[in-house]
Amino acid sequence: MSFKSILQDIKGEFGSISRKGFDVKVGYGMRSRSHRVVQDSSVPLDGLKQSCWASMPPELLRDVLMRIEASEDTWPPRKHVVACAGVCRSWRDITKEIVKSPEVSGKLTLPISLKQPGPRNSFLQCYIKRNRSNQTYYLFLGLNQASTDDGKFLLAARKYRRPTHTDYIISLNCDVVSRGSNTYIGKLRSNFLGTKFTVYDAQPPICGAKVTKSRSTRLLNLKQVSPRVPAVNYPIAHVSYDLNVLGSRGPRIMQCVMDAIPASAVEPGGAAPTQTQFLHRNLDTSPSIPFFRSKSTRTENFQPGQLSAQSEAMLVLRNKSPRWHEQLQCWCLNFNGRVTVASVKNFQLVASSNNGVSGQTQENVILQFGKVGKDVFTMDYQYPISAFEAFAICLSSFDTKIACE
The missing domain is CATH 3.20.90.10 (Tubby Protein; Chain A)
Structure with a gap:
């Protein structure tokens, strides 16, 4: 499965969560009205925790992210690596583990790499x-x-x-x-x-x-x-x-x-x-x-x-x-x-x-x-x-x- 198709599936998960979880029917006698319930901003919500991507086995997830990291070695395609880090907490933690600092990789990927020393022996x-x-x-x-x-x-x-x-x-x-x-x-x-x-x-x-x-x-x-x-x-x-x-x-x-x-x-x-x-x-x-x-x-x-x-x-x-x-x-x-x-x-x-x-x-x-x-x-x-x-x-x-x- 290509990375593009993965992102499309993730968007589909977001859509199904929105359609299933936030519409309710309230009846008033002979008539019914559709009311949209607004998410309480004080309660953090991670919709992807309900999706199949958040529950992917860590071994499989690590292998997928390592392949993406190896294939997208320069910008602008390297933005896909950053997109993976934004999916959910488990994806972010594994992505940060796989992506090396500029000293080792010679690449600027995540924002924290701007605070890390540059590569050795090259500009x-x-x-x-x-x-x-x-x-x-x-x-x-x-x-x-x-x-x-x-x-x-x-x-x-x-x-x-x-x-x-x-x-x-x-x-x-x-x-x-x-x-x-x-x-x-x-x-x-x-x-x-x-x-x-x-x-x-x-x-x-x-x-x-x-x-x-x-x-x-x-x-x-x-x-x-x-x-x-x-x-x-x-x-x-x-x-x-x-x-x-x-x-x-x-x-x-x-x-x-x-x-x-x-x-x-x-x-x-x-x-x-x-x-x-x-x-x-x-x-x-x-x-x-x-x-x-x-x-x-x-x-x-x-x-x-x-x-x-x-x-x-x-x-x-x-x-x-x-x-x-x-x-x-x-x-x-x-x-x-x-x-x-x-x-x-x-x-x-x-x-x-x-x-x-x-x-x-x-x-x-x-x-x-x-x-x-x-x-x-x-x-x-x-x-x-x-x-x-x-x-x-x-x-x-x-x-x-x-x-x-």
Whole structure:
């Protein structure tokens, strides 16, 4: 039986459940009226528990899902794997068991894979589209080498200017980019000059989690707002750009401190923390509930190159120094054809020598970002950073930097 026919049968099960379970007849003397009973929204209903698919033997179900996983290895057909995970709880659990993380499979499948480290020794090729009219940025997985074609949507970010800083809210939904949404997964915050940034995760990383207190956290303790409002963020990375005190134009100098990734992760056999699931949150809150700006640790307190004893084991990334090309009269880096337009935003990140990594490891590009069109940029990343972390770092390159250029 093909997967398409399976889905058609599932739809048929839904229809039979609707027809059998929700129509009743009520008699009034000589006349009868048909009344439709509405499902009580307070009682969760899984209609597929009544279908034959929910009671399929686990051994047979596992074999079917393994065949689908093996056959649908690229997007867009890979959406069938995601559809299987949405059938019912048993299907979802087995699908999550079969689908491997990007580190092993080199594929982005379920939403949690955006928070997991990329593949080893190969890039996941993505691109970012910028919408200048609404200050929104969209991350897509490239389905082919032409970044002008529609790819698989991954993440969206919207820029919010504040009096003293700028926030980039990152969401799993391209239409709802808000911290109050249940698709909110993190944000990027800059200082006033646009030279220092902090990446915040909406849920704690595996290790080194540090709660960022906010005004909303204190209000939650006083029970003045809904307990379903996201009140904390977890700083997972810091990005800094060196100040240009001489005023001469040149390539940017940037550094990234990955708070949640150990420096040993880039060495052979090293391991980076891997999130396995999103926290269960119900954020269907009223639009009238205010969301307060975090009064957390300021990015101004972060000094590039000055790591405490506790943070000495953190992974530090630096941009690869470009070389001056005499004939072209410009700074150049080898992007292997992935970048076609010269821009000050273009960069490649490698492990810093301060981590004590080997010389060969220092040459391995972990993240590269560059311009290919007016509002189109490529973003290629690999282990040990995730798509979410790579996207947030690239967003820092878009921000205006008053004192850097």
